[in-house]
Amino acid sequence: MTKLAAMGPEEERALILKCQDGDPDAFGPLVQLYMRRAAAFALGWTGSADDALDVSQEAFVRAYRAIARMDPNRPFYPWFHAILRNCCRNYLRRAKVRGEVPLEDVAPRASDLPSPAELLEREDLRAAVWEAIRRLSEQDREILILREFQYLTYAEIASVLDIPKGTVMSRLHNARCRLRDRLAPMLGQRRDTGT
Amino acid sequence: MNAEFDERISGYLDGELDADERAAFERELETNDALRRALEEMRGMQEVTRSMRLARFSDEEWDRYWSITFNRMERHIGWILLSIGAGILFAAGFYDFVREMFITSTEPLWQKAAIGLVCLGGGILVVSVIRERYHRWRHDPYRKVRR
Numbered sequence: 001m002t003k004l005a006a007m008g009p010e011e012e013r014a015l016i017l018k019c020q021d022g023d024p025d026a027f028g029p030l031v032q033l034y035m036r037r038a039a040a041f042a043l044g045w046t047g048s049a050d051d052a053l054d055v056s057q058e059a060f061v062r063a064y065r066a067i068a069r070m071d072p073n074r075p076f077y078p079w080f081h082a083i084l085r086n087c088c089r090n091y092l093r094r095a096k097v098r099g100e101v102p103l104e105d106v107a108p109r110a111s112d113l114p115s116p117a118e119l120l121e122r123e124d125l126r127a128a129v130w131e132a133i134r135r136l137s138e139q140d141r142e143i144l145i146l147r148e149f150q151y152l153t154y155a156e157i158a159s160v161l162d163i164p165k166g167t168v169m170s171r172l173h174n175a176r177c178r179l180r181d182r183l184a185p186m187l188g189q190r191r192d193t194g195t
Numbered sequence: 196m197n198a199e200f201d202e203r204i205s206g207y208l209d210g211e212l213d214a215d216e217r218a219a220f221e222r223e224l225e226t227n228d229a230l231r232r233a234l235e236e237m238r239g240m241q242e243v244t245r246s247m248r249l250a251r252f253s254d255e256e257w258d259r260y261w262s263i264t265f266n267r268m269e270r271h272i273g274w275i276l277l278s279i280g281a282g283i284l285f286a287a288g289f290y291d292f293v294r295e296m297f298i299t300s301t302e303p304l305w306q307k308a309a310i311g312l313v314c315l316g317g318g319i320l321v322v323s324v325i326r327e328r329y330h331r332w333r334h335d336p337y338r339k340v341r342r
Contacts, residue, residue, distance in 0.1 A: 027265075035264075036252075044249055053252070057267060061268050103247040103248065104250050105246060169203070176240065187239055
């Protein structure tokens with residue numbers, strides 16, 4: 001599959017209008033443009049790669065079914081995100097928690113490859129961070145995933161969640177405070193050992 | 196601590212404050228020990244979260260993504276059409292059956308009543324089995340395990 005360059009609002013609007021006229025092929029470029037973002041968000045929510053693909057694909061199917069009711073003058077992703085969030089919620093309601101940790105280390109430089117002991121410690125840390133994120137409220141987890149793991153700016157988060165930018169800052173700060181509180185024992189230990 | 200500056204800690208760390216807000220925050224930092232401590236704690240946590248990322252999917256998975264989604268969209272349309280057609284056929288058949296059996300038929304009343312009871316009982320059994328299977332499927336902890 002060819003990687004798509006960012007799409008302008010006019011191109012996106014044209015595709016949405018084609019979808020509304022019943023052309024499923026016009027939905028392909030929209031899926032290809034947003035599938036990575038959608039699957040990454042679902043991964044942060046479900047914690048399982050297989051389920052993330054499944055849930056995000058289900059969200060696209062539902063979006064296509066509902067696209068006739070969408071306002072083509074509005075951007076696609078914020079509208080789609082609400083559907084994706086609902087699919088993730090439904091998933092959490094019916095699925096059992098799996099023991100997977102969907103986080104990995106940002107690749108270290110070849111010059112400072114970690115020792116096996118450090119690797120084990122990193123694994124524990126990843127598991128602790130994921131467990132802390134998983135136990136946050138949906139609202140906290142959502143905004144943390146968007147910012148910390150999908151690297152969206154505050155303006156982008158505001159657009160996706162349909163809230164003012166100032167609310168993004170306060171909501172994100174409160175979510176981080178709760179995450180910090182949950183991670184406090186581990187962060188304190190790391191400070192004490194200087195790692 | 197001043198709640199206004201407290202909430203700006205995240206904005207400061209993320210580079211999301213405008214120049215005036217940033218300058219005011221840095222002025223406050225010079226005199227406010229609690230704010231400085233809170234900033235350092237938050238920075239420490241951010242260093243931890245930034246040292247990790249969400250797992251990546253393989254290129255093969257992205258290559259298949261649209262075709263799987265398209266197939267699901269198509270299948271969904273197929274199911275809708277199938278359900279509508281089956282619903283119409285079932286309703287028409289049921290109407291014909293009721294008309295034949297209870298209106299135009301000359302069979303004795305006890306026979307009509309017996310057939311009606313057999314149909315009703317069968318219907319209840321089918322619905323009950325479907326409902327039980329569905330309930331068991333919903334609560335099966337292994338249903339997502341791939342064989």
